[in-house]
Amino acid sequence: MAYTRKNVNKLTRTERRRLVEAFLELKRRGEYDEFVRMHIEYYVSDGEGGLRTAHMAPTFLPWHRRFLLDLERALRRVDSSVSVPYWDWTRDRTPSAALWGDDLLGGNGRRSDHQVTTGPFAYRHKKWVVKESVTDGAYLMRDFGRPKDPVALPTADDLAEALKDPVYDSAPWNSTSEDGFRNKLEGWGRGSGGVVWRNHNRVHRWVGGHMLGGASVNDPVFWLHHSFVDLQWSRWQKRHRGARYLPEAPPGPRDRQYRRVVARHERMPPWDVTPDELEDHSGIYRYV
Template structure:
């Protein structure tokens, strides 16, 4: 038990830290950005993919600055998915990416988010503005007519068309372990199998996993672990799987939409929290996928070579306190 006077100092310190966040950055939905703002985000995202790596000198497959992020996410896969830290870890990761865009590529905006529920409710996911070839991130992969594995199906429009990637494997080997040079690819996956030409039947792109009916179920959970499990397992996982290609496996930060997707997952958590004191302190679950070690807000999160000190979960509970200072345009 701490003496009352020391407790008072702690409380004051926490209050002072929170008050540093006077003007939180506002993360906007992709559709709310002006054409200039969209172009500026894409410019910076392309830039990060052109800079050389700054980490993992001994890993030859890590070549670009983005690969530093892709490699970390892929290597930590089972430590950061389907465990309690999924939401705070990805909150930290999206923030780091946003910081890198600013500090290394001169980006002056905020990380945008992609509210896929808008596209789900419209039942028109393939025509979402995020896939626009001019103002967005390009569309579905297309058959190239080339015969080399990894280059048979590529994203051929938009600012990331025909990007060569060294981590993960391209089409048709996206689910294989290991790495091979391949073009950036997508394979829209309607979950309905293939047609007579071997192409995916698109259907409604499984909107039932991320439309507003399903999101209402997510928000209705009264506890963090219940909310987090369905958020990760249903809308989060299905967005990865309906875009597929490089968005499918644990090397998915290869896909530039990864960060807009995860910003939206983060927004759902922040919206659920509502800056409510109880929910800002609600963090339970397990540290391991075997569900044997209980999680606590004092746990550190693994980041390999991405930083000197491991972030602590409790500093990533509130988007407007500690090392974070942002909010979302729609909460």
């Protein structure tokens, strides 16, 4: 039977405690850092050569759906009552939102070094030590709103703009794709400054600290953010009945994206699964 993923604001006190304890246990076992390493490895930009699956590609959504499922399954091996809640960043837009409380994710980093000093993931507890990163420092970092170069969380209108596009993705199937739901949700734009980042990308930049770049999995909020992103894919599918993952067929040998993106029925590394097989999650989980 399918289990549920809730809005983080709907979690009971017991559910919050059990979620945190499951995260900390995965960290203690060393399993959590494997997820960090995987995301760093597969964070390949479209300026690099080779196959892209996690970002700047059509597989952004199915890749993170499977990634999130793997983490959720690991959490549920610790505590079968746990699932990953979602953070609706169009509504919970301030540092005082419930998810940043001392009984859940803790709050912002301190001004001097962005170190998170509150909540269960604070370094002082020695239960959440950063071991896999692209920067130095063993403590979790955040920099809400990036005060030195301010950025705001996406609005409901920003998200609606992505959801109304009836096409899943479009050529050239990367960060420069101007049409298609995938990139409008993932959020790569042109130009400079905070306006370039949209939806998913802007959330990463608003949280700041470890949420910037490939090592973003070090912050547990990564999963709550991607649970909400995954929910948007589900909503888009319901709104545009019959719309499917694209490209349906792989780009040809003369295409610049030849062997650089995954088509609907091709295997999506690092798993033996296709985007087509991940389009329907209704038999596994549902959102409430």
